[in-house]
Amino acid sequence: AQSVTQLDSQVPVFEEAPVELRCNYSSSVSVYLFWYVQYPNQGLQLLLKYLSGSTLVKSINGFEAEFNKSQTSFHLRKPSVHISDTAEYFCAVSPSGNNRKLIWGLGTSLAVNP
Amino acid sequence: GAGVSQSPSNKVTEKGKDVELRCDPISGHTALYWYRQSLGQGLEFLIYFQGNSAPDKSGLPSDRFSAERTGGSVSTLTIQRTQQEDSAVYLCASSGASGDIGELFFGEGSRLTVL
Secondary structure, three states: OOEEEEOOOEEEEEOOOOEEEOEEEEOOOOEEEEEEEEOOOOOOEEEEEEOOOOOEEEOOOOOEEEEEOOOOEEEEEEOOOOHHHOEEEEEEEEEOOOHHHOEEOOOEEEEEEO | OOOOEEEOOEEEEOOOOOEEEEEEOOOOOOEEEEEEEOOOOOEEEEEEEEOOOOOEOOOOOOOOEEEEEHHHOOEEEEEOOOOHHHOEEEEEEEEOOOOOOOOOEEOOOEEEEEO
16 A cells, blocks of 8 residues: 655754755655645645656745655755745645545644744 | 636534535646545545546445545535544545556645544
8 A cells, every 4th residue: 555654744944944854754665756735724735746757846936845765755855945844744645647546645744943 | 717716725523524626627637646644644545536537445444434536526425423533634636647657736735624
């Protein structure tokens, strides 16, 4: 069975510091990988996704994630965070690209402090 | 609005009462999903509607839970005889063509508290 593990439930960091939110998955089939973000009092929204091709994918607000098949990881990184990045981040995998079978991690709460 | 709309945003009810949660998806989106988000838990898939196909109800936790989607648009999730363990945030999402792999558009959720 597929599963997603987000290794850190909470990540406190100072503004302008780098951050890495870790995500590992287990699957016996090929998967597509996603990071969703939930800002305070808002719905979840897609941050970035890996479907195929380049293993490094980027979002419009400076986040990037790299698919590492050998380590079954899809860690999310940003070299310099802002206060506005404070949010809950969810990693998800989709076996065989089936939307309704998205498997979700428990989320990582990123708190950016001044 | 252009996004997924859910109502009510907050619902407090007494144990044993029935509740209805409503979701209005993005216009033109053929797929609609209900998830449950409990404290300390990931998103739990409940039910999926795709066009006129039979819904995938495999995630519904018990027969107290049901959902319908009328006219391929608005959906209602009904919980009968609510229990305290039903307290959670119920999220609705919609998506468009099957090529939009993984891109679900979520509403802000309905927070249900069962006393």
